[in-house]
Amino acid sequence: xxxxxxxxxxxxxxxxxxxxxxxxxxxxxxxxxxxxxxxxxxxxxxxxxxxxxxxxxxxxxxxxxxxxxxxxxxxxxxxxxxxxxxxxxxxxxxxxxxxxxxxxxxxxxxxxxxxxxxxxxxxxxxxxxxx
Numbered sequence: 001x002x003x004x005x006x007x008x009x010x011x012x013x014x015x016x017x018x019x020x021x022x023x024x025x026x027x028x029x030x031x032x033x034x035x036x037x038x039x040x041x042x043x044x045x046x047x048x049x050x051x052x053x054x055x056x057x058x059x060x061x062x063x064x065x066x067x068x069x070x071x072x073x074x075x076x077x078x079x080x081x082x083x084x085x086x087x088x089x090x091x092x093x094x095x096x097x098x099x100x101x102x103x104x105x106x107x108x109x110x111x112x113x114x115x116x117x118x119x120x121x122x123x124x125x126x127x128x129x130x131x
Contacts, residue, residue: 069094 069090076086 077083
């Protein structure tokens with residue numbers, strides 16, 4: 001049988017207060033860790049829900065756009081324009097729109113490289129002139 005180390009009895013002093021403080025600190029740390037874990041789970045689930053909602057919204061938008069284009073094609077055909085000419089006109093309009101949006105995306109992508117920050121880090125620091 002192993003010898004047990006017994007703590008000496010204390011009735012007052014700093015030791016009970018220190019133990020109480022350490023117990024409170026352990027409880028606080030455990031509560032903070034549990035809260036962080038719960039919020040991380042909530043954030044992960046919220047992110048997943050947002051992703052699913054964006055996919056559904058994108059699919060609905062594609063269907064709505066397709067119906068709109070088909071309606072315009074139908075109206076042009078009713079107006080006497082051959083359907084294949086109307087389809088070519090709509091395809092050309094879509095190609096132009098796609099090119100325009102592509103150019104905007106390329107221009108915005110330049111911001112992702114942090115050009116001003118990179119320039120300021122590469123450039124030699126400007127000496128302050130005191131007069």
